[in-house]
Amino acid sequence: MARRRKKNNEFINVGEVIPRAIKHLAKFPEYKLYLIKHYWTDIVGKEIAAHTEPKNFSFGILDIGTANSVWANNLLYMKYDIIDKINNELKYKVIKDIRFSYGKMGSNKVLPVRMQEQKDIKRILANIKLNAVVQKQISDDVAIIKDEELSDKIKNIMLINKKMNELKKSKNWHECKSCGALCPSTEIYCSICERSVRHERQSQIRQLLMTKPWARYGEIKNYVPNCTKEMVNDARSSLVQKLAADLNFDNCDSIQIKMLVMLYKALPPEQINEKVVYENINRLKYDLKYDEMKKLNKKKGG
Structure with missing residues (x-):
C-alpha cells in the first residue's frame, strides 16, 4: 500500500510571501526612506529633486537637505504639499513633518520650520509684483557681472528674495529685535539671533547649577528669564555627564559624588545621605550606559 504523502503546510505561494515581506519591511524607517528616495523625482518634480535630497x-x-538657504526657505512654503504628495505616492501616511537643512545638500545648518502654508511657492511668488524702483536697483546691482548667464541667475535669486520678504511682510513678519532681519510675528528674534540668545541662557543655567546644583526649574526661571524646562533639563544632563566622566564612583563619601547626586536628582544637601547617594549613583551608572548605547545606535543609523 502506497504511503500517503504528507501535505506540506509550510509551502506558501510566492504571491503571498512578497506582500508579507513588504509589510514587514515597511515597519523599518530605512525602508521608508528608501521608498521616498526611489520616488523622489516623481513626488517633487525634476527641478526640485535636482536641488534636494x-x-x-x-x-x-523626514529630513530634507537642500543645495542652499534659498531653496530651504522656498520649500518651507511647500512643506505640507510635499507631505501630502509623499503619503499619496506611498499609499499610506508615512510623513508627519519635514525639516529642511542646507549646505552641501543639507549637511550643515538646519532651517527651523515656521511658516505653515500649504501652497505652491511658484504660484505664490508669481502673484507678487515688485515695483519698478526695486527691479531697477536689482538690475543695477548685477550689471557689473560680465557673465550673462551668471548675472541672470543672481538676478533671479535676488528677485526671489525680495518677493519672499514681501510675502513675509504680508504674513505680519517683523524685524528681529536684535539684528533687524525679518522673523515671524510669534517670534522676538530671527533664527540666528534666537540661537545666540538660547546659548546665553543655557550658559547662565549651567553657571547657576554649578553654584546651586539642586536648583529646579521653578527657581531657575526667576534668575534666567524666558528659559524653558527643556533648557534646564539639557543643561543638567550635560553637566551630569561632564562631571561623572572625571569621578571615581567607588568612593560614595566624596564631596564630588554628593554634589553629583544633588545635580542628578535636584536634591538639596539636607536630603543627601549614604543610602540616597548609593541608590542614585547606581541609577546614574545605568543612565549613562543607556545614553552611550543611544549614541552608538545613532552613529550606526539605528
Missing part, C-alpha cells in the same frame, strides 16, 4: 527619516519626521 531626502537625508534621514525617523519617528514620522
Whole structure:
C-alpha cells in the first residue's frame, strides 16, 4: 500500500510571501526612506529633486537637505504639499513633518520650520509684483557681472528674495529685535539671533547649577528669564555627564559624588545621605550606559 504523502503546510505561494515581506519591511524607517528616495523625482518634480535630497527619516519626521538657504526657505512654503504628495505616492501616511537643512545638500545648518502654508511657492511668488524702483536697483546691482548667464541667475535669486520678504511682510513678519532681519510675528528674534540668545541662557543655567546644583526649574526661571524646562533639563544632563566622566564612583563619601547626586536628582544637601547617594549613583551608572548605547545606535543609523 502506497504511503500517503504528507501535505506540506509550510509551502506558501510566492504571491503571498512578497506582500508579507513588504509589510514587514515597511515597519523599518530605512525602508521608508528608501521608498521616498526611489520616488523622489516623481513626488517633487525634476527641478526640485535636482536641488534636494531626502537625508534621514525617523519617528514620522523626514529630513530634507537642500543645495542652499534659498531653496530651504522656498520649500518651507511647500512643506505640507510635499507631505501630502509623499503619503499619496506611498499609499499610506508615512510623513508627519519635514525639516529642511542646507549646505552641501543639507549637511550643515538646519532651517527651523515656521511658516505653515500649504501652497505652491511658484504660484505664490508669481502673484507678487515688485515695483519698478526695486527691479531697477536689482538690475543695477548685477550689471557689473560680465557673465550673462551668471548675472541672470543672481538676478533671479535676488528677485526671489525680495518677493519672499514681501510675502513675509504680508504674513505680519517683523524685524528681529536684535539684528533687524525679518522673523515671524510669534517670534522676538530671527533664527540666528534666537540661537545666540538660547546659548546665553543655557550658559547662565549651567553657571547657576554649578553654584546651586539642586536648583529646579521653578527657581531657575526667576534668575534666567524666558528659559524653558527643556533648557534646564539639557543643561543638567550635560553637566551630569561632564562631571561623572572625571569621578571615581567607588568612593560614595566624596564631596564630588554628593554634589553629583544633588545635580542628578535636584536634591538639596539636607536630603543627601549614604543610602540616597548609593541608590542614585547606581541609577546614574545605568543612565549613562543607556545614553552611550543611544549614541552608538545613532552613529550606526539605528
